Amino acid sequence: MKSTDDRSLQSVVIASDAATGNVTTIPATQATSGNGRASLKLGFPPETFISRSAGGNPPYGADTNGLFKLLSQAIQSLQAGYVGQFDSTFATAIGGYPSGAIVCGSTAGTFWVSTADNNLTTPGAGGASWQSLFNGYATESWASDTFVGKAEGDQDYSPLQAGVNKTSGEIWLSYLNSSGSVEYAFAQVAGDYALQTALTAEVTRATTVESNLQSSKVNRTGDTMNGALYNSGGYSVHYNTAGTDTNGVWYNGFTSRPSLTSSAFSTFVHRTRTGKYDYLSLQLTNSDGGWQQLEFRPDGRLYTTGGNTFALTSELPASGTTTHGSYVTVGNIRTLYFMLENIQSGTTYEFDLPFSGTPHSIVVAPIAGAASGSDPATGAWSASGFVFWNAGNLNGSYSFIATGPA
Numbered sequence: 001m002k003s004t005d006d007r008s009l010q011s012v013v014i015a016s017d018a019a020t021g022n023v024t025t026i027p028a029t030q031a032t033s034g035n036g037r038a039s040l041k042l043g044f045p046p047e048t049f050i051s052r053s054a055g056g057n058p059p060y061g062a063d064t065n066g067l068f069k070l071l072s073q074a075i076q077s078l079q080a081g082y083v084g085q086f087d088s089t090f091a092t093a094i095g096g097y098p099s100g101a102i103v104c105g106s107t108a109g110t111f112w113v114s115t116a117d118n119n120l121t122t123p124g125a126g127g128a129s130w131q132s133l134f135n136g137y138a139t140e141s142w143a144s145d146t147f148v149g150k151a152e153g154d155q156d157y158s159p160l161q162a163g164v165n166k167t168s169g170e171i172w173l174s175y176l177n178s179s180g181s182v183e184y185a186f187a188q189v190a191g192d193y194a195l196q197t198a199l200t201a202e203v204t205r206a207t208t209v210e211s212n213l214q215s216s217k218v219n220r221t222g223d224t225m226n227g228a229l230y231n232s233g234g235y236s237v238h239y240n241t242a243g244t245d246t247n248g249v250w251y252n253g254f255t256s257r258p259s260l261t262s263s264a265f266s267t268f269v270h271r272t273r274t275g276k277y278d279y280l281s282l283q284l285t286n287s288d289g290g291w292q293q294l295e296f297r298p299d300g301r302l303y304t305t306g307g308n309t310f311a312l313t314s315e316l317p318a319s320g321t322t323t324h325g326s327y328v329t330v331g332n333i334r335t336l337y338f339m340l341e342n343i344q345s346g347t348t349y350e351f352d353l354p355f356s357g358t359p360h361s362i363v364v365a366p367i368a369g370a371a372s373g374s375d376p377a378t379g380a381w382s383a384s385g386f387v388f389w390n391a392g393n394l395n396g397s398y399s400f401i402a403t404g405p406a
Helices: 061-079 088-094 140-146 194-216
Strands: 100-103 111-114 131-134 161-165 171-176 182-187 234-240 244-246 248-257 265-273 275-286 289-298 303-306 318-321 325-330 335-345 348-350 361-368 372-377 385-391 396-405
Touching: 361 372, 372 396, 385 396
Parallel strands: none
Antiparallel strands: 100 111, 111 131, 161 171, 171 182, 234 248, 244 248, 248 265, 265 275, 275 289, 289 303, 318 325, 325 335, 335 396, 348 385, 361 396, 372 385
């Protein structure tokens, strides 16, 4: 093909002046099967290839106009040099952009190239499979930072060349002076004389800092720190080394005393009950030698010296009312208290507050002064309820206590 060949530029879209009824917007699929209308997936359907006498349908002229208009619009867009923006709906419909596809960005002059097939990611997003069309090209800012630029101003000359003398190590620049002759400028070779002033100042500063440090630092023993963190003669903190006691092995910890001579102290230490478990101990020893200890064990609980255990909030009793009575929950055990009036033998009763499993017990007793049958009993226990019976199949009023898993 030659640049002078007729490119058949589509300056006018086919059927652009046709009446509305003479141009069909072609759907993706045929709306009514067998009606002879064209679609994108079928084009002209099979029935348009069958003679009318054999039951076929002729193609519609409006469909032909619609197909030509659709194609010529796309061709005109390409001939006009338009590169469309990324379209997520279109990408999903075609299974993603192919590798090498180009889309324009939202800012004029920006373009993106797909780096993967079936690409559904959004250009410019973190981790997206797109890169700038101009990736790797030299930018103005890069060139300005990399190359010697043209001098600005009436008092400056633009450099021609630059280099380093192999013998002397001098850096040189050549330039044209105002008369057009080439001249050279040289940079001084680095040496001790260039740093002497700065070195002298640094030695003086370091000597002063070290002197101040020696007179102001805190030694490991015998010194006093001024401020929020201090250790004076009135208080002492000792770092314990590993040892043993009656409980087994104790590891490094901290001991604090009100004074160096005080017999009262507190100890924070990691201990091991030999062959049992490790725990964290906070121990307070009185001046008379008596002590109390709080243990934090691997089960997540706190224990006191006297053997008491701190309860979890989930283990505290909880109570409330139900439709026919009330309930109390302690840990994972729930007890329901309720009364049923005029209940008939053989009735299945559903608990107002079901258990998580089969009840442990259900106690029933007639209500004093109320009509009731004799020998009340329950059976067919389940998490949701039970069946009530009494001798004589008499209706009556009874109180119940049911206990089971919460």
